[in-house]
Amino acid sequence: MTALPPRTFREVPESGPRRPAAERRGLARELARVVGEGGVLWRDPELLTYDADGLVLEKFWPDLVVLPRDTEEVRAVLRLAAREALPVTARGAGTGLAGGCLAEQGGIVLSVARLDRILAIAPDDRLAVAQPGVVNLDLTRAAAAFGLYYAPDPSSQMSSTLGGNLAANAGGPHCLKYGQTHRHVLGCVFVTPEGEAVRVGGPSVGGPALELLGLLVGSEGTLGVVTELTVRLTKQPEAVRTFLASFESVEAASQAVSDIIAAGMVPAALEMIDRLVIQAVEPFVNVGLPLDAGAALLVELDGPRAGLDRRGREIRGLCEGRGATAFREARDDAERALLWKARKGAFGAMGRITSGFAVMDGVVPRSRLPEALRRVAEIGRHYGLTIANVLHAGDGNLHPHVLYDVDDPDAAGRAVRAAHDILRACVELGGSISGEHGVGNEKRELMTLLYTPADLEAMARVKRVCDPDGRLNPDKIFPTGREPYVPGPAAGAAGTWI
Amino acid sequence: MADGAAGGDRRAATGEPWRAWARPAARVERPADAAALAALLGDCARDGTPLLACGAGTALAAGGAPEAAEVVVSLERLGGIVDYAPDDLTVTVGAGASLAALALVLAERGQWLPGAPAAGTAGGLVAAGFTAAEGRELHGLTRDRVLGVQVAGADGSLTRSGGRVVKNVAGYDLHRLHAGAGGAFGVLTEVCFRLEPLPERREVVTVAAESPAAAEAAWRWLRREGPDPAGLELEVSHEGGARLRACFLGDDEPVRAAAAAARAGWGRWGTVGEEGPEAAAAAPGALALRLLTAPSGVFAAQARAAELARSRGLAPSILSAANGGEVHVALEGEAAALGALLADVAARARVGEWHYRVDDQPPGWSAGVPPWSAEPAALRLLARLKAAFDPRGVLRPGSYSAARLASAATFFERGSQGDGR
Numbered sequence: 001m002t003a004l005p006p007r008t009f010r011e012v013p014e015s016g017p018r019r020p021a022a023e024r025r026g027l028a029r030e031l032a033r034v035v036g037e038g039g040v041l042w043r044d045p046e047l048l049t050y051d052a053d054g055l056v057l058e059k060f061w062p063d064l065v066v067l068p069r070d071t072e073e074v075r076a077v078l079r080l081a082a083r084e085a086l087p088v089t090a091r092g093a094g095t096g097l098a099g100g101c102l103a104e105q106g107g108i109v110l111s112v113a114r115l116d117r118i119l120a121i122a123p124d125d126r127l128a129v130a131q132p133g134v135v136n137l138d139l140t141r142a143a144a145a146f147g148l149y150y151a152p153d154p155s156s157q158m159s160s161t162l163g164g165n166l167a168a169n170a171g172g173p174h175c176l177k178y179g180q181t182h183r184h185v186l187g188c189v190f191v192t193p194e195g196e197a198v199r200v201g202g203p204s205v206g207g208p209a210l211e212l213l214g215l216l217v218g219s220e221g222t223l224g225v226v227t228e229l230t231v232r233l234t235k236q237p238e239a240v241r242t243f244l245a246s247f248e249s250v251e252a253a254s255q256a257v258s259d260i261i262a263a264g265m266v267p268a269a270l271e272m273i274d275r276l277v278i279q280a281v282e283p284f285v286n287v288g289l290p291l292d293a294g295a296a297l298l299v300e301l302d303g304p305r306a307g308l309d310r311r312g313r314e315i316r317g318l319c320e321g322r323g324a325t326a327f328r329e330a331r332d333d334a335e336r337a338l339l340w341k342a343r344k345g346a347f348g349a350m351g352r353i354t355s356g357f358a359v360m361d362g363v364v365p366r367s368r369l370p371e372a373l374r375r376v377a378e379i380g381r382h383y384g385l386t387i388a389n390v391l392h393a394g395d396g397n398l399h400p401h402v403l404y405d406v407d408d409p410d411a412a413g414r415a416v417r418a419a420h421d422i423l424r425a426c427v428e429l430g431g432s433i434s435g436e437h438g439v440g441n442e443k444r445e446l447m448t449l450l451y452t453p454a455d456l457e458a459m460a461r462v463k464r465v466c467d468p469d470g471r472l473n474p475d476k477i478f479p480t481g482r483e484p485y486v487p488g489p490a491a492g493a494a495g496t497w498i
Numbered sequence: 499m500a501d502g503a504a505g506g507d508r509r510a511a512t513g514e515p516w517r518a519w520a521r522p523a524a525r526v527e528r529p530a531d532a533a534a535l536a537a538l539l540g541d542c543a544r545d546g547t548p549l550l551a552c553g554a555g556t557a558l559a560a561g562g563a564p565e566a567a568e569v570v571v572s573l574e575r576l577g578g579i580v581d582y583a584p585d586d587l588t589v590t591v592g593a594g595a596s597l598a599a600l601a602l603v604l605a606e607r608g609q610w611l612p613g614a615p616a617a618g619t620a621g622g623l624v625a626a627g628f629t630a631a632e633g634r635e636l637h638g639l640t641r642d643r644v645l646g647v648q649v650a651g652a653d654g655s656l657t658r659s660g661g662r663v664v665k666n667v668a669g670y671d672l673h674r675l676h677a678g679a680g681g682a683f684g685v686l687t688e689v690c691f692r693l694e695p696l697p698e699r700r701e702v703v704t705v706a707a708e709s710p711a712a713a714e715a716a717w718r719w720l721r722r723e724g725p726d727p728a729g730l731e732l733e734v735s736h737e738g739g740a741r742l743r744a745c746f747l748g749d750d751e752p753v754r755a756a757a758a759a760a761r762a763g764w765g766r767w768g769t770v771g772e773e774g775p776e777a778a779a780a781a782p783g784a785l786a787l788r789l790l791t792a793p794s795g796v797f798a799a800q801a802r803a804a805e806l807a808r809s810r811g812l813a814p815s816i817l818s819a820a821n822g823g824e825v826h827v828a829l830e831g832e833a834a835a836l837g838a839l840l841a842d843v844a845a846r847a848r849v850g851e852w853h854y855r856v857d858d859q860p861p862g863w864s865a866g867v868p869p870w871s872a873e874p875a876a877l878r879l880l881a882r883l884k885a886a887f888d889p890r891g892v893l894r895p896g897s898y899s900a901a902r903l904a905s906a907a908t909f910f911e912r913g914s915q916g917d918g919r
Contacts, residue, residue, distance in 0.1 A: 123722075125793045168667060169671075171667075182671070183642045198875040199873045204793075205821070205823055206627070206639055206822060209880060211677070211678060211880065211883075213674075214641065215675050218670070262585065264608055265695065266587075304725065305752075307750065310749075310751065311749065363663045363664075364663065365663055392665070395663075396665070432665075432666040432668050435667065439667075454655045458651065458657045458887075459669050462675070463670075465882045465883050465886045
């Protein structure tokens, strides 16, 4: 394994694999001939790790886990799965937060952990060819020798994989300026459920059959299993400026965000945390945020050195114009890391103020953020729950953390209900139920908030063409018509990556 | 059916760009709104009547000529701005919206839509898979700026994908299926774009290199040591030289600094200049081809394209988006020579030298090989998608039909003898 799924919580599994051990052993023997003895897991203890992803509210056991090493092995695995009519769920590092790689119908979990080679870096072409199990940050590290990096930077980037990032169309703080994963994947090879390899796109920026590539990115592994990616690498910026400002209220901070955009700037990142997060995070990062501040804004500019100082002064002026009470600029990389800690340390800090929390991922038009945050607070009051907010403010992407006490028997259920209400509010404000985490099994029933039956039918048509038997990552994205899952008393805390 | 659209229109052919691509007796419909357009599509599909959706008509042959349309659907009445949210840097427009008019509205608020050409419509821009050179390296492809669409389908439905927010990963990105598909999977009725602030400053630096080798060296220097341009074009001249043209966009100081660095760096490979004439676009009616390769492969692809053209007695104009790995070749000449040249290009695609796509072509001309290449398995999958979205094959008849896609797949099977028809 290149990366183990991070887990904040593990409980005794409620269920085991569906298929009997003898059948699993037989399949494992046959699969081992394809992927080698070390590439198949079928015994109960070995499967335990694969029963959930970063959303640990629901758990499902696979019958087998297979770890192929190249496209040909993936093809052979899929052919065998087709013969046996087994579901196949591809899995990256398991850091997803929407239950996107849960083996809800059992079957095979196809882990990309051994598809972990960077096949080529072409510095003048500014692209890399890599297998899907390569860890996001490892590609950036490998590209650094050429002054390049891989721009999508989900907070899970030290463990999440390129393949998982493609499946989720992952974002990150810097996608405000650089765009989400879809803008950085130039091409890929994917394997159909029948075991055929299909190559689309790359290495040109606008390659052939981009229609298919566009569908595949963000399809959460429901249309094909990606076995190779061609991705764009970006030149490292010459200079970076990072600022942290605190404000009396989220409204004031949101106004500052609008002012920055209106001044013709698209910063590399525009991140916000609210009062609760400040109070949780400041005591252990000591970055100097006033504990009574209503919100803090982290602004990062990058690009050519010339002119950045002027833009920095403008940002300071705009923030102060909205009553910024503290304004700090990072003088060096160490201080920059410290300022980012106020943002990225939010999750570790949550553990200090709550025993459990559910992270949501909603989007509204950027200008509706203050209203969205008011609605979030109202929903929290309605359910008697505290909600802390971390926001990709420049993108209008909210990550409300619904806090609850794991010893309170119905708190997790209330947290999930509150989360659903928050997403409903996002849609009412003109937004979406997911900005970067995906739909997975968590939000599939909420798709009807966003799309009409006809919209969903158009999507289902694609699914039927690409996966006629519905064996690739079943039960994801599309509503099943069941009530959304709401955990009972025994559920655990949600994951840590946003 | 919409009031005013029913019954059609048989106006004289003059000035109507679709005439070249539709049947002479084709009926023109001008639906008043998206619902009327969807109903019209449903009717056409039921009757098996092939139709061609048309914006400004400037890119109808992108991806190969449409054929035998009996109904032309003009999007001219779907031309309004539906929602402009300058604070959110997004705009939602009807598919028939004029890009020139949109640019004026956006400019009033200090914003623009990178990748949009001066002429054409919003829907056409997306459907044709076009991205203008200016700002392309900095701001990416048009398809990646589309946040959401509304589409009329062959089943008479009106559906949406994506939305009006800049981040959205709920469901499949069907808007990226429609981008570049020329209306083959449905007709766009509304598009939402992500915008950018207008740059404070724009500077252009050119270098007239004495040879293609000098141009390549100048390109590599810029790529490795020079400033990143917002757009970069490489034009090969008939005399054997080549001109690189870098456009810098952004804040005042960095653009001045970048342009100065480019001028200083490029001096050793030729005469450095400023703005200069923009490379001429391919004339209407010419064969315009796009060859796709890795960025560093552009120089070899240009040389090969020039050699192939000359061997067929053609004088090509070649303009490359070097950083994007695209070589644009424009050719005028006898139909037979153009056909032979495209067959040469296709033969090289079959052995994996490049991929290609016809961006425009003379009316009535047919090459006898597929108008664009892709891996056979991808073409087969596209053919199945096309059949699912348009079972009667009425949307954009011709180059993007399921049968053509399937035969193109056969053509590009290595070593096969398929003729691609």
